[in-house]
Amino acid sequence: MQIEFPASRPSGDYALVIPALGSNRPAAAALSAANVDAALRAQRFDGDSGSTAEVFADDGGTVRRIVFVGAGGGSTPPEAAEKIGGGAIAKLLTSGETHVVIDLSGLNFDADAAARVALSASLRAWRYDRYRTKLKDKQKPTVAKVTIVGGGEGAKARWDDRWSAVAEGASLTRELVTEPANIIYPETFVERVRAAAEGTGLEVEALDGAAMAKLGMGALLGVAQGSVRDARLLVLRWNGGAEGETPVAFVGKGVTFDTGGISIKPAAGMEAMKWDMGGAGGVAGAMLALAKRKAKANIVAICGLVENMPDGNAQRPGDVVTSMSGQTIEVINTDAEGRLVLADAITYVQRTYKPKTIIDFATLTGAILISLGHEYAGLFSPDDGLANKLTKAGATSGDKLWRMPLGEPFDRLIDSPIADMKNVGPREGGSITAAQFIKRFVDDGVAWAHVDMAGKAWADKASDTYDKGATGFAVRLLDQFVADNLER
Numbered sequence: 001m002q003i004e005f006p007a008s009r010p011s012g013d014y015a016l017v018i019p020a021l022g023s024n025r026p027a028a029a030a031l032s033a034a035n036v037d038a039a040l041r042a043q044r045f046d047g048d049s050g051s052t053a054e055v056f057a058d059d060g061g062t063v064r065r066i067v068f069v070g071a072g073g074g075s076t077p078p079e080a081a082e083k084i085g086g087g088a089i090a091k092l093l094t095s096g097e098t099h100v101v102i103d104l105s106g107l108n109f110d111a112d113a114a115a116r117v118a119l120s121a122s123l124r125a126w127r128y129d130r131y132r133t134k135l136k137d138k139q140k141p142t143v144a145k146v147t148i149v150g151g152g153e154g155a156k157a158r159w160d161d162r163w164s165a166v167a168e169g170a171s172l173t174r175e176l177v178t179e180p181a182n183i184i185y186p187e188t189f190v191e192r193v194r195a196a197a198e199g200t201g202l203e204v205e206a207l208d209g210a211a212m213a214k215l216g217m218g219a220l221l222g223v224a225q226g227s228v229r230d231a232r233l234l235v236l237r238w239n240g241g242a243e244g245e246t247p248v249a250f251v252g253k254g255v256t257f258d259t260g261g262i263s264i265k266p267a268a269g270m271e272a273m274k275w276d277m278g279g280a281g282g283v284a285g286a287m288l289a290l291a292k293r294k295a296k297a298n299i300v301a302i303c304g305l306v307e308n309m310p311d312g313n314a315q316r317p318g319d320v321v322t323s324m325s326g327q328t329i330e331v332i333n334t335d336a337e338g339r340l341v342l343a344d345a346i347t348y349v350q351r352t353y354k355p356k357t358i359i360d361f362a363t364l365t366g367a368i369l370i371s372l373g374h375e376y377a378g379l380f381s382p383d384d385g386l387a388n389k390l391t392k393a394g395a396t397s398g399d400k401l402w403r404m405p406l407g408e409p410f411d412r413l414i415d416s417p418i419a420d421m422k423n424v425g426p427r428e429g430g431s432i433t434a435a436q437f438i439k440r441f442v443d444d445g446v447a448w449a450h451v452d453m454a455g456k457a458w459a460d461k462a463s464d465t466y467d468k469g470a471t472g473f474a475v476r477l478l479d480q481f482v483a484d485n486l487e488r
């Protein structure tokens with residue numbers, strides 16, 4: 001989608017979008033007011049967040065489709081920006097209109113807020129029609145261009161330098177998350193990321209199963225051993241910061257399909273487990289965004305990529321595996337596989353890059369959905385400073401986090417009679433014991449945070465920035481975290 005920020009409204013054919021912050025809709029002033037006001041009243045349009053109304057009215061001699069998008073009276077410019085861009089596209093994407101002009105005049109949006117209108121429009125327009133060969137014309141997107149006028153000076157620069165990169169990163173994430181598991185598996189995940197990273201300066205490397213076996217990654221490889229797809233450890237490096245400065249590490253769970261293994265999942269809904277690589281997808285998309293916008297920070301990202309399958313060679317409940325850290329794990333439940341993957345990925349990044357900060361992302365537990373639903377991802381960290389920074393970045397970016405507890409009494413629940421630990425605790429507090437498990441692999445002195453995003457990678461209902469499906473979670477969060485904390 002083409003995005004432009006000219007100084008004033010263009011001429012020609014387009015649909016005009018007029019934002020309404022409650023009853024405040026300054027761009028409507030230029031229209032022949034009487035009949036427009038009557039039409040809005042007839043549709044009971046009040047400018048509330050999420051409301052829209054449509055009129056066909058005379059606009060300087062041509063009859064034009066005019067869409068009013070409500071963003072609520074009390075919203076701040078960044079909040080309103082998200083609702084305006086997303087709301088406009090949700091309404092018009094398949095409307096037949098090819099050009100959409102959004103007029104922000106009179107709303108006092110600065111350059112950043114205006115560019116964020118473009119971001120949410122671009123995010124909301126994303127869809128993946130690769131396998132839909134029989135789409136009717138009426139179902140196909142028509143909007144090819146969005147023009148934003150009336151924002152602060154410098155909106156185009158803000159879009160070019162920051163938000164367009166974030167949109168591209170989120171697209172990669174959503175593509176990886178959306179693709180089925182016969183298409184995206186460890187090897188092809190790496191290939192997709194490599195292709196996207198081409199020419200950006202993002203360094204891409206990958207270890208295969210044999211290389212990981214040499215390193216002693218028994219926890220990750222135990223999960224992979226039931227699959228005919230070889231595992232991969234994807235390493236992405238972005239060095240935009242001070243030379244030689246140790247990188248911050250991001251780690252993602254990349255289970256390209258999670259059947260549960262021998263502790264097999266019920267059939268109903270199992271297809272959702274194609275997106276059990278949402279953490280890895282989010283981290284990879286964030287790295288692409290950071291590279292594309294040339295972030296002034298050093299970052300290394302590790303994606304632990306495996307497929308969890310039941311098979312004659314699959315690991316069994318009760319098996320004991322030795323992780324790269326040397327710690328042994330009794331695998332009580334082969335469906336608690338994400339933590340096994342993360343354990344070795346975290347040890348690898350610590351041994352190789354000595355990061356002082358590690359943030360991991362994983363669609364780790366169904367229990368986090370019971371706790372937080374689909375509104376927040378769960379944030380676990382013993383480090384108050386890091387937790388606060390992430391919570392703040394979550395609130396600013398829209399990828400919201402809610403902090404959960406950790407503690408010794410939870411840790412005791414994963415002691416094993418035969419090994420150093422077991423991979424599951426009791427049902428109660430399942431997201432917390434999962435986090436405690438990961439914590440056992442984090443070295444002393446490392447600031448660590450874990451984000452359980454099982455409720456956030458995929459959405460069953462549309463929002464301002466996505467339609468049903470892959471959300472792109474973690475891309476905006478990490479971009480914001482880096483901007484706020486590492487680029488000063």
Ligand code: BES
Nearest residue numbers: 276333335336363364365366367424454
């Ligand atoms: N990938 C699942 C978690 C999940 C569930 C993600 C629902 C998204 C939606 C994870 O590997 C898993 O199976 N977790 C188990 C852990 C249990 C066996 C301790 C779970 O949550 O049931």
Ligand code: MN
Nearest residue numbers: 258335336337
């Ligand atoms: Mn599982």
Ligand code: ZN
Nearest residue numbers: 255258276338
């Ligand atoms: Zn899983």
